[in-house]
Amino acid sequence: MPITKKGDYYYGTEDADIADEVASYSTFNTYIATRFQPATCPCGSTDFLLLTDEVEGVAKRICAECRTEVLMGDSADYIEGAELDNHICVCDEERFGITSGVALYADSNDVRWLYIGCRCRRCDLVGVFAHWKCEGGDVDAFVAKL
Ligand SMILES: [Zn+2]
Ligand SMILES: [Zn+2]
Known part of the structure; x- marks a missing residue:
């Protein structure tokens, strides 16, 4: 399904839409993502809390079902000194499907x-x-740890 825009935000209908959004975002950012990795917990869940520090380059996802934590990509190398903030949607939800893109x-x-x-x-x-x-x-x- 196509991604629809409402106000300042974009909305999808399935997790495959995340990669499409990452692809178009990355095109505007010059460094075009060519590899995409959907996140799935070993427990089977695809619902995660996401915490990041964009300055240090650290991302941690926490499974909403079993609470397993993963430091994404090379985040473990930069976790010392990082201050992680958890992402909250404009609708106040904290659980997300995650697909990462890599340029x-x-x-x-x-x-x-x-x-x-x-x-x-x-x-x-x-x-x-x-x-x-x-x-x-x-x-x-790298993508094996996303
Ligand atoms: Zn889990
Ligand atoms: Zn929301």
Whole structure:
């Protein structure tokens, strides 16, 4: 289903819409995401709380069902000194589906930029909630931790 705009926000109908939103957002940001990774907890849940520090480049997702925490990508390298804020939707919901997008350096498998896209579990808002320049190294190892 196409993403619809209402006021200042965009809304989807399924988690696949997150990657579409990340792709268009990344195009405006110059560094175009070419790899996308939906987040799924080992318990099977796709509902997460998301905490980030965009200055330090740290993201943590917490499963809304079993509370398993994952430091996303290379966040574990920068967690010391990070001040994490949890994301809350404009509708006050804190649970999101998450799909991350990664931009690579030209002719390389090395991560250049990380985008974290979300879809609200209450109102279906989709958006890039955080992004930063990220020297994350090899993309295959990196996306395995998203
Ligand atoms: Zn879980
Ligand atoms: Zn919402």
